[in-house]
Amino acid sequence: MFEFKKCFSADGAEFPGLYEILPKVFGDSRGYFLETYSERDFFDAGLKMKFVQDNQSASSRGVLRGLHFQKKHPQGKLVRALHGKVYDVAVDLRKESPAFGKYYGILLDSEKHNQFYIPEGFAHGFYVVSDAAVFAYKCTDFYHPEDEGGLMWNDSSIGIDWNAAGAVDCPILSEKDKNHPAFSFASDYFNIDGKWTGII
Numbered sequence: 001m002f003e004f005k006k007c008f009s010a011d012g013a014e015f016p017g018l019y020e021i022l023p024k025v026f027g028d029s030r031g032y033f034l035e036t037y038s039e040r041d042f043f044d045a046g047l048k049m050k051f052v053q054d055n056q057s058a059s060s061r062g063v064l065r066g067l068h069f070q071k072k073h074p075q076g077k078l079v080r081a082l083h084g085k086v087y088d089v090a091v092d093l094r095k096e097s098p099a100f101g102k103y104y105g106i107l108l109d110s111e112k113h114n115q116f117y118i119p120e121g122f123a124h125g126f127y128v129v130s131d132a133a134v135f136a137y138k139c140t141d142f143y144h145p146e147d148e149g150g151l152m153w154n155d156s157s158i159g160i161d162w163n164a165a166g167a168v169d170c171p172i173l174s175e176k177d178k179n180h181p182a183f184s185f186a187s188d189y190f191n192i193d194g195k196w197t198g199i200i
Contacts, residue, residue, distance in 0.1 A: 001035050002021055002038070002042075020114055020115070020116055021078075034113055037078065051139060059086075061129070064171035064172065066126060067150055067151040067152075068125060070147045070148065074141065075120065080113070081134070081135055085107060086108050088116050089124070090122040090123070091103045091151065092121070093121050103159075103160050120140065120141075129165050129166045151180050153177060
């Protein structure tokens, strides 16, 4: 019922555990039906995570949320656009990953129904490229507000091409997201699992 596509950086490095997931969609004149998650199919593909929390947000065009991670309680996330389109980005924070410090960007489209699984050990963010978007994600750990971390959305050392999906140069950011540190400052504090080893 699902196609699981591995993800690679522009220079060919694999992001272990990072997948674009394409569900089988059954449609006719009445509309459509699809499964958005099946433990059996995900387990068969090697994705044996347990989800404990579902989140949903609504945003207007030009909103950028990210780049976020949890320091001591990293979350795996299964993300999708319920309405509209978002350019979704994951940055690998795992010290021994072949893609450490690299990013992968993907357009999530509610009409395509594609999903993105981001395992623990990544920073995550997205930019809304449609007039509005409703964004949903399942998490493998609970939200811990005291544990929040983040990276600068336009850090040149990561080099995210937000324009790849039609983003603008001046996105709408929260005050918190305007003040995250650069990856060059934060990178020494991540371990092999992407957990934060510095002082919170």
